[in-house]
Amino acid sequence: MITPWEVSEELDYKKTMENFGIKTIKNIINNIETPHKFFKRGIIFGHRDFDKIIKCIMENKEFSVVSGMMPSGKMHFGHKMVIDQLLYYQNIGGSIYIPIADLEAYWARNMDFETTKNLAIEEYITNYIALGLNPNKINIYLQSKNETVKDLAMKLSKKVNFSEMKGIYGFGGETNIGHIFAPIVQVGDILYPQIDKNKKMLTVVPVGIDQDPHIRLTRDIANRATKSKEFNFIPPSSTYHRFITGLTGGKMSSSKPETAIFLSDIPSKSLRKKIMSCKTGGRETLEEQKKLGGIPENCAVYELFVYHLIDDDNELKEIYNSCTNGELTCGSCKKNCYEKLTAFLNDFKEKREVAKEIAKDIL
């Protein structure tokens, strides 16, 4: 359940969390002076060792944040949420590391290096900068060009065997050797900040819960490499976020444009139509709506407010209340949403134009 004032975990995540030792985050976020709205609103709901990162933040100690990208298609509001977290950490002093997974794209998706690089620059990096990341402060690199990461991966590849990789990723006889190696390069990416700065430094990796196997593998390998005295790693911390629901109710996905708002969208009749016809938590009739109230927990429009379009908790609370008590109709709520979206996209379009030029020179 997503509300602006109550953090709770969804039941279907609970079992996964218990099984794999992911802790609920609500008990520790009160220790942060300026928590991001995603913490308060339960969008980031779980963690491993994030208390250590909070300690860093409070003590003004250096820490790093790793968030890889594998460019494929256009970025949408599902992606934006991850960048918003990076922006938050950058503003409170975190060093941001952004590996571009061109090796993995090559091995696992048959994408050539030039295509991946161009897409990374023109779409992803452009958006990252437009969203506010300081290009002079981010450590962004192509996996294929980072000798330290590749060498790190080569060494760490000794610390894990085929059975383990098969268990985690379902690899089989038909899997190409590069693809088997790809997750180890990702492990290298996550541990890279500790090598790059040549000092013990805490790292946090913000991910969806489906990415937890990567985190567990990285933590295991970090521990083994430290135990063998070849390295001296601190296992990375992690946080777990839930992804925004798509406009039609399922997953927001680049390959299904009807489900997504893209960062490159421009206000238009068709975009308006997309919002006006999206899935809400409204009742079947206006009469019922007035009597029973709407269900914001099932509403794609409400999620857009929660994740992206409303920062002010009071404003969000007002919408929630007027919806659930039957005052607010879906029609006017959607109109409000489209107006906010229009303001965001118009502003963002200009920022993209500026960012585009900066992005060209960043790699």
Place this chain on the structure above:
Amino acid sequence: MITPWEVSEELDYKKTMENFGIKTIKNIINNIETPHKFFKRGIIFGHRDFDKIIKCIMENKEFSVVSGMMPSGKMHFGHKMVIDQLLYYQNIGGSIYIPIADLEAYWARNMDFETTKNLAIEEYITNYIALGLNPNKINIYLQSKNETVKDLAMKLSKKVNFSEMKGIYGFGGETNIGHIFAPIVQVGDILYPQIDKNKKMLTVVPVGIDQDPHIRLTRDIANRATKSKEFNFIPPSSTYHRFITGLTGGKMSSSKPETAIFLSDIPSKSLRKKIMSCKTGGRETLEEQKKLGGIPENCAVYELFVYHLIDDDNELKEIYNSCTNGELTCGSCKKNCYEKLTAFLNDFKEKREVAKEIAKDIL
């Protein structure tokens, strides 16, 4: 059967050769103006596409020779035979590439990089130079330090799947991922000269027949990478040599000093004893020997002559004849062998002293 005038293949190799398409070399070596004694004496007995290399040699065209090393223990006369081939190719214009397999040693034998490097310099490279290789003309490198080879291996690792690697190398669930990757780095080593010089260039790899799976894998991957238009490789040629028999009749091995003559051996009572008591093709009694003659084909001393101590075909032929017709006794033959060996080792000791200093600076 090894004789100085007749090249033949041993029966136990014949099946392997037929199964895997390795051709007998005796039909084509007459095309070489100055064939190495190993060709004439049947020590190098098989090949793939070596006729193409012969054409290069005859037309004075550039070609390359790749021969990797994985340093482990002291070098013996079994290793010397491979270096002798490199020396031969260098003298007739071949570019010699010597990858030091420190990555493979790390993954497969748990050897750290520093140990491998030191052993390579102090023992292997020193001997290579002392045996006559021109240090200014060889391309020698540590796998772990050659970015081009590592990148090549990373790309080529997409062209082969786990089932194939399992089939060739017997990898299983317990195999670490680095170890699975190791043969692909070797494939990178073999194809590297074609990338290094950035032109179509023939390559020959001199190996024992047990190494043929590597060659087949490399040729397959080269063809696949060319077919996919990512690269433009010529599949490497290869030659197949038989290894010298150990002094006690089995394999010559560093881990069993009684079987081996080491390149760092110094003439001594104990070395003399090792030669005087080694396995020969002599009969049980002197009387029988005189009547039936000895069997040089079963004689470790005779092999030392054939492989290393006698260049002159006539001298070798004389020994063969006087042995088989019963004139030569094993005692005097061994004495002759020890004298020749003494001369070689005394001379080589001096060469090693000079080479040692050069080897220090080569990596």
